[in-house]
Amino acid sequence: MKKPVVDYRKLRFSNITSKEYRHLLMLTGWLIYFIMYFVTENLIPVSKCHVVHSRVDDIIPFNEYFVLFYVSWYIFMVWSLLHFMLYDIKSFVRAEKIIIGMQIIAVITYIVWPSVQLLRPDHFERENFCTWMLGILYWGDTPTGVCPSLHVGYTLAVLSAWLLIKELKAWKKLIITAWGLMICVSVLFVKQHSFTDVWAAVVLYLFLELLLFGRDIKLGKRRLGDRRDGELIRDLDAMHYIMPLMYPNRCDNEAYMKLSVDISGTEEYIKKFNAEHPDNRIAIWDVVIAAALKLVKLRPQMNRFIANQTMYQRNCVTAAFTVKKEFKDDGDETLARIVAEDDDTLSSISRKVREQIALCKTQDDESTEAMNFIKKLPGKHLIGLIARFLDRHGWMPQSVIATDPYQCSVVLTNLGSLGMNIGYHHLMNWGTNSIFIIMGTKQYKPHFDQDGNVTMKRELDLAFTIDERISDGFYYGRSLKLMKKLVENPELMERPFSEDIL
Secondary structure: OOOOOOOHHHOOHHHOOOOOOHHHHHHHHHHHHHHHHHHHHHHOOHHHOEEOOOHHHHHOOOOHHHHHHHHHHHHHHHHHHHHHHHHOHHHHHHHHHHHHHHHHHHHHHHHHOOEEOOOOOOOOOOOOHHHHHHHHHHHHOOOEOOOOOHHHHHHHHHHHHHHOOOOOOHHHHHHHHHHHHHHHHHHHHOOOOOHHHHHHHHHHHHHHHHHHHHHHOEEOOEEOOOOOOEEEOOOOOHHHHHHHHHOOOHHHOEEEEEEEEEOHHHHHHHHHHHHHOOOOOOOHHHHHHHHHHHHHHHOHHHHEEEEOOEEEEEOOEEEEEEEEOOOOOOOOEEEEEEEEOOOOOHHHHHHHHHHHHHHHHHOOOHHHHHHHHHHOOOOHHHHHHHHHHHHHHOOOOHHHHOOOHHHOOEEEEEHHHHOOOOOOOOOOOOOOOOEEEEEEEEEEEEEEOOOOOEEEEEEEEEEEEEEHHHOOHHHHHHHHHHHHHHHHOHHHHOOOOOOOOO
16 A cells, blocks of 8 residues: 555644645635635625626536536545645645635635526426435525636646646546546536636636746746746745846856866876877866866756846856957957767867867857847847847847857856966856856966975966856855866866766
8 A cells, every 4th residue: 555655643733834744734725715605605695796607508408417427526626635645745735726726816706706607497307316416406505606616626726736647647647537527517517607607717727827837837848937048947945036036137146266276287187198199189278168067067056047037057068268360459359169068078178179269260150240240230229129138038049049158158268378367257147158267377386284395386277257146155165176176187077078076
């Protein structure tokens, strides 16, 4: 026998608000609803109610046998909620959220727009067990407060929870679906509700489904709320959910950090690697780019971005850097972009860097060509307004995203190649880039041991500007330690990027 996921034998009033049992508090919605329903049923006279009727009601015949499906609703609801409560808390909470939403909206509707249906037959043409049950039902349940039909609405709420259980076998889902649909149809044949009540319940259910769980709905390969370049983070903690709302601009939320890396072993590794692979030589710049990409691959929170005050998980790992075609004042700049794959290594990233640099020095990259084209267009302010709107909502064409460096996981710049040390570089409110890395010059720096002895070590300074909203300081600290470890030990990047580091 399947074991319940929660031990309700330990439930007490004192611990009902604990994480283990607090889902049961949702059942209080039923008590509040029944009290309010009783009040509306007794305080609002029938003369004040609006008659609900549809032409479809005149087409649907009365059939007392459908009362069997109608009353089975009570079994359906109790059995379903009890099963969820014992074995699937997530489904219980899901169904109850929709039910509570329906209860709130229904009570407000019954007060603001009271309704009544006059479809019940004056007498039964035949006497049998089903008509006897209907007689009791008609006596105990007044025909007021009928639109929307909660009989239908509750059924749909529970049915949707059943259908979303992945472990449930298909034939069981088919039986439950047939049962639920027959319950919904039965309200029409026993004249408990008008067709208008039914479609109003369906509309209400769909509204609450979209309102409460719309972000989980899939549209093709993406779920509702996802962007072309990232997936909406749905299990975000409260603080990181609120921060983008309070501080919407990326440039206002920069965390600046500096990292000094001992590259003595790194330079030895590069020297040995180049001697063994003269046709695929690497440089310290390649090591830094590869380390940044592997860092983002292994530390997924570093690959988050915030757009339109919402946090997303980027669906690829990319790096971008600027290439100077000629080292002179009027030398053109172009943009290089690298996409990291799971099977990439330091060697393959180095090849991609060389290919991008060679391409940039011989021809304009696609983003530069696009900017040159836009420069010729009239109405620059309107173009800027439209572009920012598209960028903010994730509707920018894929061709633009694929060539824009500020749509990348990390942007890097090599000031060391210009003989300059690290400095500060801001982030951009445009695009989705959350990390900017600057590489400075290689220098000898003194290191003191506990006895005061000095040792000169070859070091490389790296500067990081990070959007502080995407994670927390602890995560950043561990990430920078990993970056340092990767640069100091490039042999760790000989294995595929998707492999973790012990």
